Amino acid sequence: MPDTADDQKNLEAIIHLINEQLPLDFSDYKQTTILRRIKRRAAYNNFTRLENYIDFLKATPVEIAALAKDFLISVTSFFRDKEAFNFIEKKVLPGILEKLAPDEELKLWVAGCATGEEAYSLAILIAEQLTGKLKNTVVKIFATDIDTAALVQAGKGIYNLSIAKDVSAGRLESFFSKEGNNYRISPEIRKMVIFAKHDLVKNPPYCNMHFISCRNLLIYMTPVLQKKIFTMLLFGLKKDGYLFLGSSENPMPIIKNLEIAHKKYKIFKNLETKRLLQFDTFSLPELVDPKRKTSSLSHEDTSQSANNSQAERMHISLAEDLDYLAVCIDENNNVVKSYGDTTKYFLQKHYTSNLEELLPKPLAIAFNTLKNSALKTNKKAALTGIKIKNSQSVIKVSLSVRLLTGKKGEQTLLMVTFTEDRLFSIEHQEDMVFDEKIYHGEYTMNLEEELKELKDKLLSAHEKLDASNENMQSFNEELLSANEEMQSTNEEMQSVNEELHTINADYQLKNKELLEINDDLNNYFRSNINGQLFIDNELRLMKFSPGTVKQINLLETDIGRPLSNISTNIKFATIIEDVKKVLADGSIIIKEVETNNGKWYQVMTMPYVQQADHKNTGAIITFNDITELKKIQQELNTSNKMLGIAIDSAAMGIWSIDLKTREFVPSHRLKEIFGFHPDEQMTYEAAIAQIDSKYQSLVTDAVEANISQGVKYDIEYPLRGFHDRRLRWVRASGDISFDQEDKPTYFTGVLHDITMHKQDEIRKNDFIAMVSHELRTPLTSLLGYIQLLTSRAKKDEDTFSLVKLEKAQTQVKKMTALINGFLNVSSFEAGKIYLNEQTFEMNALMDEIVEEVTLVTASHNIVVLPCPAVSVKGDRDKIGQVINNLLSNSVKYSPNGKNIEISCKKVKGDIQVSVKDEGMGIKPQDQEKLFDRYYRIENMDTQAVSGFGLGLYLSAEIIQRHNGKVWVESEMGKGSTFYFSLPQLQ
Numbered sequence: 001m002p003d004t005a006d007d008q009k010n011l012e013a014i015i016h017l018i019n020e021q022l023p024l025d026f027s028d029y030k031q032t033t034i035l036r037r038i039k040r041r042a043a044y045n046n047f048t049r050l051e052n053y054i055d056f057l058k059a060t061p062v063e064i065a066a067l068a069k070d071f072l073i074s075v076t077s078f079f080r081d082k083e084a085f086n087f088i089e090k091k092v093l094p095g096i097l098e099k100l101a102p103d104e105e106l107k108l109w110v111a112g113c114a115t116g117e118e119a120y121s122l123a124i125l126i127a128e129q130l131t132g133k134l135k136n137t138v139v140k141i142f143a144t145d146i147d148t149a150a151l152v153q154a155g156k157g158i159y160n161l162s163i164a165k166d167v168s169a170g171r172l173e174s175f176f177s178k179e180g181n182n183y184r185i186s187p188e189i190r191k192m193v194i195f196a197k198h199d200l201v202k203n204p205p206y207c208n209m210h211f212i213s214c215r216n217l218l219i220y221m222t223p224v225l226q227k228k229i230f231t232m233l234l235f236g237l238k239k240d241g242y243l244f245l246g247s248s249e250n251p252m253p254i255i256k257n258l259e260i261a262h263k264k265y266k267i268f269k270n271l272e273t274k275r276l277l278q279f280d281t282f283s284l285p286e287l288v289d290p291k292r293k294t295s296s297l298s299h300e301d302t303s304q305s306a307n308n309s310q311a312e313r314m315h316i317s318l319a320e321d322l323d324y325l326a327v328c329i330d331e332n333n334n335v336v337k338s339y340g341d342t343t344k345y346f347l348q349k350h351y352t353s354n355l356e357e358l359l360p361k362p363l364a365i366a367f368n369t370l371k372n373s374a375l376k377t378n379k380k381a382a383l384t385g386i387k388i389k390n391s392q393s394v395i396k397v398s399l400s401v402r403l404l405t406g407k408k409g410e411q412t413l414l415m416v417t418f419t420e421d422r423l424f425s426i427e428h429q430e431d432m433v434f435d436e437k438i439y440h441g442e443y444t445m446n447l448e449e450e451l452k453e454l455k456d457k458l459l460s461a462h463e464k465l466d467a468s469n470e471n472m473q474s475f476n477e478e479l480l481s482a483n484e485e486m487q488s489t490n491e492e493m494q495s496v497n498e499e500l501h502t503i504n505a506d507y508q509l510k511n512k513e514l515l516e517i518n519d520d521l522n523n524y525f526r527s528n529i530n531g532q533l534f535i536d537n538e539l540r541l542m543k544f545s546p547g548t549v550k551q552i553n554l555l556e557t558d559i560g561r562p563l564s565n566i567s568t569n570i571k572f573a574t575i576i577e578d579v580k581k582v583l584a585d586g587s588i589i590i591k592e593v594e595t596n597n598g599k600w601y602q603v604m605t606m607p608y609v610q611q612a613d614h615k616n617t618g619a620i621i622t623f624n625d626i627t628e629l630k631k632i633q634q635e636l637n638t639s640n641k642m643l644g645i646a647i648d649s650a651a652m653g654i655w656s657i658d659l660k661t662r663e664f665v666p667s668h669r670l671k672e673i674f675g676f677h678p679d680e681q682m683t684y685e686a687a688i689a690q691i692d693s694k695y696q697s698l699v700t701d702a703v704e705a706n707i708s709q710g711v712k713y714d715i716e717y718p719l720r721g722f723h724d725r726r727l728r729w730v731r732a733s734g735d736i737s738f739d740q741e742d743k744p745t746y747f748t749g750v751l752h753d754i755t756m757h758k759q760d761e762i763r764k765n766d767f768i769a770m771v772s773h774e775l776r777t778p779l780t781s782l783l784g785y786i787q788l789l790t791s792r793a794k795k796d797e798d799t800f801s802l803v804k805l806e807k808a809q810t811q812v813k814k815m816t817a818l819i820n821g822f823l824n825v826s827s828f829e830a831g832k833i834y835l836n837e838q839t840f841e842m843n844a845l846m847d848e849i850v851e852e853v854t855l856v857t858a859s860h861n862i863v864v865l866p867c868p869a870v871s872v873k874g875d876r877d878k879i880g881q882v883i884n885n886l887l888s889n890s891v892k893y894s895p896n897g898k899n900i901e902i903s904c905k906k907v908k909g910d911i912q913v914s915v916k917d918e919g920m921g922i923k924p925q926d927q928e929k930l931f932d933r934y935y936r937i938e939n940m941d942t943q944a945v946s947g948f949g950l951g952l953y954l955s956a957e958i959i960q961r962h963n964g965k966v967w968v969e970s971e972m973g974k975g976s977t978f979y980f981s982l983p984q985l986q
Contacts, residue, residue: 010050011035014067017057021064024146025201026071029220037070072147075216076114078159078166079121081247084265089125092242092267096210097126097134099240105138109206109236112217113143116154116195117163120185122213123192124175142206144198155195157185200229204353205236212237216246227253234258237270315339325418328404329355330411333371344390345397345418355416360388363399365443367416370401372446374414378403384421396421531623534608535579539563542618552595552623570595570623578605579619586616592626599627633740653751657684659707659736659744673730673753675721682722692718699732706735707747716754729758775815777852777884783812784855835875835961839985842904842911843867845876849883850902859896862887865903870911871985874962879982882955882966886915886978889951894919894975910964910981921972930968931956955980 011031019025026034042053045063057064079085100106106126110119119141126139145151160182164172176183198206200217212233218226233243234254243258245251245266251258258268316339319326325340335353346358356364363386370381382400398421404413531548533541539562541554548554552568563576570593578589588606595601601623608618653670657663664684666674674690676682688696695717705711714733720726734749786809793801850864872879883902890900898918905912922930922937929935933953959966959980970976 007035007050010054011038013054014038014050014057017054018064018068021061022068024068024071024199026068029071029225030222033220034071038067041067041070069147069149072145072150076117078117078163080118080166080215081265084244084262084267085121085125087262087265087267088122088242088244089128092211092261093125093129096242097129097137100134100137105140107206107209108139108141108211109209109213110141110143111145111198111200111212111214111233113145113151113154113195114147115150116143116157116193117159118213118215119143119154119193119195120157120189122211123189124171126192127175127189139192141193142209143193143195144206146197146199148197151195151197157190158182159185200232201225205232207236208238209236209241210238211242211244213244214246214249215244216248218249219246230254234270234272237272239270239272241270243268243270323420327355327416327418329414329416331375331414336413340418344420345388362386362388363397363418366399367401368443368446370399371414371416374401374403530625533621533623534618535563535621536618537583537616539576539579541566548623570601575603575605575621578603579621582607582619583616599625600630602626653730655734655749655751657703657707657747659747670751673721673728673751674719675723675726677723686722690719690722692720703734703747707744710736713749727755728753729755777881779812779815780884781852781855783809784852786812788855835878837874838876839871839873840876842870842872842913842982845880846883846902846904846913849880849887853884853887853891857891860891860894861897861899863899863901865901867904868906870904870906872911872982873985874982875958878958879962882958882980883913883915885951885955889978890915890917890919890976893917906984907981909984911984912979912981914977914979916975916977918975921974922968922970922976923972927968927970931966 008031011034012027015026015034019027038050038053042048042050045053045056047053047056057067096106108122110122113119123139123141130137130139143154145154158179163183167176172183175186175189177186178184214229214233218229221229230251230253233251234257237243242261243251245268247266249266251268257270257272259271261267261269315326319340323340325342325345326338327335328337329335333355335355342358345360345363347360356367359367366383366386370383373381380400380402382398384396384398386397386399387394388397398419400417402415404415406413530545531552532545533548533554534543536542541558541561541563543559544554552570554566554568558566563579574591574593578591581587582589582605586607588604590602590604593601593603604622604624606620606622607616608620609615610617653673654667655670656665658665662684664682664687666682666687668678670687671678671680671682674682674687676686688700691699699715699717702711702713702715706713713735714731716729716731718727718729721728730751731754732749732751734747736744737746737748739745786805790802790805790809793805846864846867850862854862887900887902894900894917900918901914901916903914903916926937930937931952933950935953956966959982962982964980964982966978966980968976968978
C-alpha cells in the first residue's frame with residue numbers, strides 16, 4: 001500500500017480507536033513501525049485505502065484486537081544471547097544472593113515477558129544456585145506484558161520440542177517434563193514466576209527489585225516514552241540492583257545513575273540511593289477508567305490529538321515560568337495529571353498516586369478542608385500562609401482547590417494549585433490565611449465523617465465475611481469427609497500396589513518367555529504351510545508361499561499378473577475389493593470363503609508395511625484351511641449341552657436370556673443359590689426380587705448395558721434365599737453370544753457363591769482394627785516422654801529444645817489424628833490375632849506400663865501393690881496392651897483424684913492380674929456384654945468419654961488366645977475391678 005498525505009491523520013485515528021476499545025495506548029510508539037504494520041494488516045484484509053480500513057475497524061471489534069496483537073511483537077526464546085545469560089549466572093546472581101538479608105525475598109521483574117521463556121530462563125539460573133543456606137530463599141519473578149494471550153500461554157509453561165536447541169539436555173531433564181510432543185516447565189520453576197498484565201505506559205512500576213529485565217521493547221518507542229520508562233525502571237530498582245536491556249537499547253536518560261556492569265551485554269548496576277518522586281514519569285491517563293468514555297468520537301475529536309503535545313509543552317513552560325504546581329485529581333485523591341516541580345511541596349517517599357499521602361501534615365490538613373468545601377459549594381476554595389519545611393528552610397504556601405467541570409456523566413475531577421507566598425500580593429487578599437488550630441478541628445470532623453463511612457463499610461464487609469465463613473465451614477466439613485474416604489482408599493490402593501508388584505515380577509518372566517517364543521514364531525512362519533500372496537499397489541501378484549500352490553492352484557507364471565486375470569479354485573471378485581480397501585485405509589479384513597472343491601478357507605487381507613518409512617506398499621493375503629474347524633463348529637453345538645452339565649457339577653449357577661423373547665432359563669444350581677427348589681419355576685423378575693433392594697437396579701442396569709451396548713457384565717451383590725432366607729454374597733459375570741451369522745442371540749452368564757470370600761474380608765478388617773488400636777499405646781507413651789522433656793526444658797530455659805519438642809509433639813498429635821480418622825472410616829469385624837510369644841516377668845511389665853500411663857496421667861493416683869516375681873510365656877507387647885487398656889479405662893471412667901490399684905498374684909497355677917478403680921460402677925446387664933465387639937455403655941456419665949467399644953473386645957481376644965480368661969466385678973457407685981488370668985510358666 002503506497003504512502004499518502006493522509007497517513008498521519010489515519011494513523012492517529014486508528015491509534016485513538018484502539019485506545020478507546022481495548023484500551024492500549026500506542027501514541028508514543030514509533031510511528032513508522034506502527035504505520036507499516038497497519039498497512040500490512042489492511043492489505044491482508046484486501047483494503048487499498050486506510051480510510052476504508054478505518055471504517056472496517058469500527059464495524060469489526062475482532063479486527064481491532066487482531067491489529068493490536070500485530071503491534072505486540074512477542075519474539076523471545078530460552079537463554080536468548082547465551083553469553084549474556086552466562087555473565088548473569090556467574091557474575092550477577094551470586095552477588096545478589098550473597099547480599100540478601102536473612103528471610104529477604106529475591107525479587108526480579110521481566111517487563112515485556114511475551115510467552116515467558118526469558119522469565120523461566122532466569123528462574124532456572126536461580127534454582128541452580130539455591131543450595132546450602134540459600135535453599136529456602138523465596139524467589140518472586142514478576143513477568144509482565146500487555147498481551148493477554150501471550151500471558152496465558154506463558155502461565156501454562158508448555159513449549160514444543162524445538163526448545164532443545166536452546167536448553168541443555170541436563171536442564172531439560174532437571175527442569176522440564178516431557179508430555180507427548182511438548183515440554184512442560186517443572187512445578188519448582190513455575191511457582192517462582194508470577195505472570196500479570198501490566199502496561200508500562202500507564203501503570204506504576206514494581207518496586208524494590210533486585211533485577212529488572214526489559215529487552216528489545218523500548219526500540220519500538222519514541223525517545224519521550226523511552227525516557228519515561230527508563231525513569232520508571234530506575235525507580236523500581238533497589239540500590240545495587242541490575243538492569244538488563246536489549247542489544248540496541250541505551251539508558252542515556254538515566255546513565256548518570258548507573259554503573260556499566262557489561263557494556264556489550266547491556267547490563268547496568270543502579271547507584272542511586274534515593275529515588276525522587278516524579279509525576280511526569282508516573283502520570284496516569286487523564287481518565288482513570290477509559291471504558292467510561294463515549295464511543296461516538298467524531299473526526300473533529302481525533303483531529304485535536306495533533307495539538308496535544310503542543311498543549312503539553314505550553315503547560316510545562318507556564319508552570320516553570322510562573323513557579324506553580326498544578327495537580328489534577330479524582331474524587332479519591334488519585335493523581336491524574338501534574339504540571340510543575342513536585343519536589344518543592346511533596347514528601348519524597350515510595351511511589352503512591354494518593355495526593356493526601358504525599359503532602360506534609362499542614363498541607364494535608366488544608367487540602368482536606370478545601371477539597372470538602374469545593375465539593376459542597378462547587379466554588380473555588382483557597383488558603384494562604386501555610387507553613388511547611390522545605391529542605392533547610394520554612395516557606396509559606398498558597399493552596400487552592402476548584403472543580404473541573406465537564407460533560408454530564410463524566411468523571412468528577414479537581415485541580416489543586418500550589419504556589420509559594422514570596423510576597424502577600426493583592427490577588428490573595430481575599431483568600432483566607434491558614435491557621436492550623438482553626439482548620440485542625442474541621443479536618444478532624446472530616447476525618448470522623450470518613451471514619452463513620454468506613455465503619456459502615458467495614459460492618460457490611462464483616463457480615464459478608466461471616467456468611468463466607470459459614471460456607472467455608474461447610475466446605476471444610478465436606479473436605480474432612482472426603483479426606484477420610486481418601487484415607488480408606490489409600491489403604492486399599494496399597495494392597496493393590498503390592499499385588500501389582502507381584503504381577504509385575506510375573507510379567508518380567510513372561511517377557512523373557514515371549515522373546516524365546518518370538519524366535520520360534522519367526523522360524524515357524526518361514527516354514528508356514530498356509531498359503532500367502534504378496535500383492536503390490538497395482539493389484540499384481542508379486543510372490544506367494546509354497547503352501548499356496550497346493551491350496552489354490554497357482555503357477556509360477558502367475559507372478560506379475562493382475563489378480564483379476566488369475567484363474568484358481570477361489571473366486572477373487574470380493575478379495576480384489578478387500579485389497580483395494582486395505583490399500584486405501586490400512587485396515588485388516590478377515591473373511592471366510594469356500595472353494596469349488598468344498599473346502600473352507602479363512603482369508604486375511606492386511607497391508608504390507610515397510611519398516612523404514614511405515615508406508616503401505618502392497619497387501620498380504622493369507623489363506624488358512626479351516627475346513628476341519630467348520631466341522632468342529634457344528635460339533636460344538638452338541639458340546640454346549642454337555643458343558644452345561646459340567647458347570648452344574650462345578651457348583652456354578654448358569655442362566656441364559658433369549659434376546660428376542662426375553663425368556664429366562666436358569667440352571668438347577670442357580671435356583672439353589674437363589675433359594676428356590678430345583679423343580680420350582682424361577683422367573684427373571686423373581687430372581688431380581690431376591691437381590692438386596694439396594695443392588696436391584698444396579699444388577700438390572702448392568703444386564704441391559706451388556707445387551708444394548710456390549711458393556712462387560714461382572715458384578716457382586718448380596719441376596720437372600722427365597723425359601724431358606726439365607727443371606728449369600730454372589731459374583732455374576734456374563735456376555736452376549738452370537739450365532740453363525742454373527743448376530744447376537746443370547747445373554748448368558750455364570751454365578752459364583754462368594755460368601756466365604758466376604759467373610760475373609762471381615763476377618764481382614766478385624767486384623768486392621770487390632771493393629772490400629774495397638775498403635776495408640778506407643779504414641780501415648782511417646783507423647784508422655786515429650787511432655788516430660790518439655791517440662792525439664794522449661795525449667796532449664798532451653799529454648800532450642802522447647803521448639804523442637806513442640807514440633808515433635810505436633811507430629812505425634814498428627815499421627816494420633818490419622819489413626820483416629822482411620823478407625824472412624826473402617827468398619828471392623830472380628831479377625832485372627834497373631835502372637836509373638838516370649839518369656840517375660842509379669843511384675844516388670846506391670847511397672848513399665850504404669851510408668852508410661854503415669855507420664856501422661858496426673859489426674860489419678862495409680863498404686864502398684866506388691867507382686868511376686870513370676871514368669872509368663874506369651875506376647876509381651878499384647879499383654880502390655882491389655883494392661884494399658886484396663887488402666888486407661890479406669891482413668892476415663894473414674895473421677896479425678898481417685899485411687900487406681902493394680903496387682904497380681906498366683907491363683908491355682910495361674911497368674912491373676914487385677915485393676916481396681918473407684919469409678920461409677922457397671923450394671924449387671926452391661927457386664928454380660930462388656931467384652932462384646934463395639935459394645936459401649938450408653939448413659940449420661942459416659943457421653944463425654946470417647947471410644948468405639950473395641951478396647952475390651954480386643955483385650956478379651958488377646959487373653960483368650962493365650963489360653964487365659966478375662967472378667968469383671970463391679971458394684972454401682974463404688975467402682976469396678978477388671979481381672980485376667982494367664983497360665984504360669986512351669
